[in-house]
Amino acid sequence: MTDEIRARMVAVLPRLRRFAYALTGSTELGDDLVQETCLRALSRVERWQPGSRLDSWMYRIAQNIWLDRMRANKVRGEVVDVEAVAALPGSDGRDVTDSQLTLKAVDAALDQLPAEQRAVIALVCIEGVSYKEAAEITGVPMGTIMSRLARARQALHAILDQPAPARTPRVVASKTGS
Amino acid sequence: MTTDTSIKAMSLIDGHLDPAELPNLVQELARDTRLLAEAQNFLAMSRARVAEPYRGRASEPVPAWLVDTVVHAGDAAGPGQPIKPLAYVRELLGRLGEYRAPAWSLAAGPAVAAAIVALGAWLLLPTASQSEAMMTAQLQSALEKTPSGKDVPMLAFIPTLTYWSKDHMWCRQFEVRYGGTRQAVAAVACRSNGGSWRVVRSASPTPMGTVPAASSRERIDRFVTEDIAGAPLERAQVDAKIEQGWLPLE
Numbered sequence: 001m002t003d004e005i006r007a008r009m010v011a012v013l014p015r016l017r018r019f020a021y022a023l024t025g026s027t028e029l030g031d032d033l034v035q036e037t038c039l040r041a042l043s044r045v046e047r048w049q050p051g052s053r054l055d056s057w058m059y060r061i062a063q064n065i066w067l068d069r070m071r072a073n074k075v076r077g078e079v080v081d082v083e084a085v086a087a088l089p090g091s092d093g094r095d096v097t098d099s100q101l102t103l104k105a106v107d108a109a110l111d112q113l114p115a116e117q118r119a120v121i122a123l124v125c126i127e128g129v130s131y132k133e134a135a136e137i138t139g140v141p142m143g144t145i146m147s148r149l150a151r152a153r154q155a156l157h158a159i160l161d162q163p164a165p166a167r168t169p170r171v172v173a174s175k176t177g178s
Numbered sequence: 179m180t181t182d183t184s185i186k187a188m189s190l191i192d193g194h195l196d197p198a199e200l201p202n203l204v205q206e207l208a209r210d211t212r213l214l215a216e217a218q219n220f221l222a223m224s225r226a227r228v229a230e231p232y233r234g235r236a237s238e239p240v241p242a243w244l245v246d247t248v249v250h251a252g253d254a255a256g257p258g259q260p261i262k263p264l265a266y267v268r269e270l271l272g273r274l275g276e277y278r279a280p281a282w283s284l285a286a287g288p289a290v291a292a293a294i295v296a297l298g299a300w301l302l303l304p305t306a307s308q309s310e311a312m313m314t315a316q317l318q319s320a321l322e323k324t325p326s327g328k329d330v331p332m333l334a335f336i337p338t339l340t341y342w343s344k345d346h347m348w349c350r351q352f353e354v355r356y357g358g359t360r361q362a363v364a365a366v367a368c369r370s371n372g373g374s375w376r377v378v379r380s381a382s383p384t385p386m387g388t389v390p391a392a393s394s395r396e397r398i399d400r401f402v403t404e405d406i407a408g409a410p411l412e413r414a415q416v417d418a419k420i421e422q423g424w425l426p427l428e
Contacts, residue, residue: 009248010240017244018235035247042251051371103231124192125228131194146185153188153223154216161222 005045005054009038012055015127019059022122023066025107033069037062059127060137063119070115101160109159117152124149183210187217191224339402340419341410343368348424349378351402353395364398366405369424378405 016037020030040061041048048057110118116138123134124145131149135142186203189195195203207214339351349368365380379401411419419425 006248010245013240013244013248014236014238017238017240018232021235022232031241031244035244038244038248039251042248053370101227101231103235106228106231121228125223125225126232128225128229131189131192146188150185150188150220153220156223156228157219161219 005048006042008054009041009058012058013038015055016058016062019122019127020062020066022110022126023062023119025111033062033066036065040065053133056129056133056137059123059129060139063123063138067115067119105160106156109156112159113152113155117148117155120145120148121152121156125153183213184216184220187213188220191217191220337416339410340416341402341406342408342427343405344407345405346407346426347371348419348426349402349405350375351398364395366398366401371426373424 013034016034017030020033020037021027024030024033037058041058048054110121113121119138120134123129123137124131129137131142131145134145134149138145140148183203183206186195186199187207190200190203207217337350337352341349341351343349345368347368347370349366351364351366353364365377367375367377369375379398
C-alpha cells in the first residue's frame with residue numbers, strides 16, 4: 001500500500017470525523033466509527049478505484065458500519081447513552097436562539113430521525129455532498145435520497161423550530177461497551 | 179407528505195433545480211400556501227443552517243491515535259515512525275468551506291417569501307447553498323470551455339486564473355456577475371476526475387463597483403496561493419486544456 005493513499009486517508013479524517021459525529025452524536029462513538037472505517041478501508045484498499053473519490057468511498061464504509069451497528073442494537077435492545085439523553089430536546093435541549101441552531105439541539109433532533117434519514121442529512125446538509133454523490137455513497141436511487149431528505153428536513157423543522165411542550169426523552173441506541 | 183413539487187422546492191433551496199423549472203415552481207409557490215410553507219420549512223433547514231453548528235467539528239485536531247491507525251495499520255514496522263501525513267491534515271483544515279447562517283425572516287408574507295425562496299437560492303445566499311446554486315449546467319459548461327479573460331454574457335462568468343492544485347485537480351478561479359442584480363461572487367472550482375466542476379471556495383456576494391469586492395477577492399486569492407501547485411496556466415495553455423478536455427497532470 002502506498003504512502004500516498006494513507007496520506008490521502010489522513011487528509012479525509014477531519015471531515016470523516018464530523019460525518020461520524022453527525023451519525024453517532026458522540027465524539028467517542030464517532031472516533032470509534034472512524035477508526036473502524038479506516039481499518040476496513042485499509043484492509044480492502046484494492047477495492048477503491050484510483051481516480052474515484054476516496055472521501056466518498058470512506059463515507060460509504062462509515063455509513064454501512066454505522067447502519068449495521070444500529071440494526072444490531074435494535075435486535076439486542078437499546079442502550080442508554082447518558083450524554084445523549086442529557087442532550088435530548090425539551091425544556092433544556094431546545095437551545096434555539098433566533099435563527100441559530102446549536103450543536104446540542106441538532107444532535108438531539110437528528111437522534112430522533114430514522115437511521116437512513118439521519119445519514120442523508122449528515123451527507124447532504126452537513127458534509128455538503130450533492131444528491132447524486134449521496135445516492136452513490138448510500139447505494140440508493142437519487143429519487144430516494146431526495147424524498148428521504150425532504151422527510152428528514154420536515155421532521156427536523158418540526159422538532160427544532162415548532163413551539164412544543166417538552167418531549168418525553170426517548171432512549172437512544174448506543175455503544176454497549178461490550 | 180412529499181410531492182414532486184415539494185421536492186423541486188427543496189432542490190431549489192439546495193441549488194439543484196434545473197433552471198428551466200424555476201419559473202413554474204415560483205408560480206406554484208406563489209399560489210399554493212401549503213407548498214410555500216413546505217418550501218419555508220426546507221429553507222429553515224437549509225444546508226447552511228444545519229451545517230453551521232458542525233462547522234467547527236472538522237477543524238478540531240484529529241487524535242494522534244486515529245492518525246496512527248491510518249499511517250501504521252498493517253505496517254510491519256508498527257507505530258513509532260514519523261507521521262508525515264499530518265501535514266496533509268493541516269493543509270486540509272485551511273480549506274474547509276465556510277458556512278454562515280442566513281438571516282431569513284420567515285415571517286414574511288407568501289408573495290415575499292416566494293420571492294425570497296426563488297432569489298435566495300440562486301442569487302443572494304452567502305452560504306454553501308449559494309456555491310451549490312452556482313453549479314448550474316451553464317456554469318459547468320462555462321468552466322469547461324471558457325478561455326481565460328473571456329466574459330460569457332448570459333452569466334457574466336469570467337475565469338481569472340487556472341491552475342493545477344495540490345489535490346491533483348484542475349482548478350479555476352473565477353467571478354460570476356449576475357445580470358440585473360449588481361452582485362458579484364468570486365470563487366474557485368475544481369474539476370473531479372469524473373469531469374464535474376465543484377465550487378471549493380467562494381466569497382460572499384458583494385455589490386458591484388464597491389470597495390468590499392476587493393476583500394472578498396483577497397480571501398479567494400489567499401486560498402489559491404495555498405492551493406496552487408506550481409505556476410498558473412498561461413492563456414494559451416488554458417486554451418489547450420479546453421481543447422484537450424482537461425487531462426490530468428501525471
